[in-house]
Amino acid sequence: MHYRMNIGFDLDNVFISTPPFIPKEIIDKLYKKKDNGVLLYRIPSLPEQLFRRSTHMNLLRPAIKENLEFLKTITKKDNKLYLISSRFKFLEKRTRKIIKKYSLDKIFNEMYFNFGNTQPHIFKNEIIKKLDLDLYIDDDLSLIKHVAKDNTKTRFFWLNNNNQKQALSNNIFAIPSLSEIFEQTGIRNKESGIMEQ
Numbered sequence: 001m002h003y004r005m006n007i008g009f010d011l012d013n014v015f016i017s018t019p020p021f022i023p024k025e026i027i028d029k030l031y032k033k034k035d036n037g038v039l040l041y042r043i044p045s046l047p048e049q050l051f052r053r054s055t056h057m058n059l060l061r062p063a064i065k066e067n068l069e070f071l072k073t074i075t076k077k078d079n080k081l082y083l084i085s086s087r088f089k090f091l092e093k094r095t096r097k098i099i100k101k102y103s104l105d106k107i108f109n110e111m112y113f114n115f116g117n118t119q120p121h122i123f124k125n126e127i128i129k130k131l132d133l134d135l136y137i138d139d140d141l142s143l144i145k146h147v148a149k150d151n152t153k154t155r156f157f158w159l160n161n162n163n164q165k166q167a168l169s170n171n172i173f174a175i176p177s178l179s180e181i182f183e184q185t186g187i188r189n190k191e192s193g194i195m196e197q
């Protein structure tokens with residue numbers, strides 16, 4: 001049996017890390033107006049854009065190498081890989097640079113960016129639907145909760161740093177590392193060559 005999957009990945013905190021000296025609470029505050037079930041992300045003011053752009057210098061945003069390596073173990077013959085980032089327009093140049101630096105355009109079949117400045121959860125919801133994704137991986141749990149309601153056939157993976165590994169709902173799973181996806185799905189693993197499920 002040939003089981004092909006459409007798999008979507010977020011960019012920040014999945015393949016590119018945030019500056020190590022800025023606590024997550026502050027990053028959340030910068031990005032979200034509130035996080036109480038009703039999602040609303042802020043589009044930053046111009047001075048803040050300048051500041052945030054400066055934190056996007058490559059030095060401060062190292063690649064998460066183990067996750068990039070993981071991508072190479074998914075056979076592209078059997079699966080389609082998509083990058084879906086809700087980065088706003090003001091980060092377009094920096095984003096294109098980092099994509100080039102890590103050759104992400106060669107890894108993913110297609111890449112989608114939110115350079116139209118839509119609300120991130122609305123943007124991602126549209127793309128996930130359009131691509132009819134089987135799996136989607138993101139580090140933003142409130143965003144996942146929002147889109148999971150609307151895409152009940154998609155399996156969502158919340159990549160977390162708290163070592164959480166459990167089902168959070170019918171279609172949301174907490175995973176501490178990308179390799180956990182092998183255990184939970186039928187992705188073909190290049191090394192083993194096996195298909196689970």
Ligand SMILES: [Mg+2]
Pocket residue numbers: 010011012013014138139140
């Ligand atoms: Mg992210």
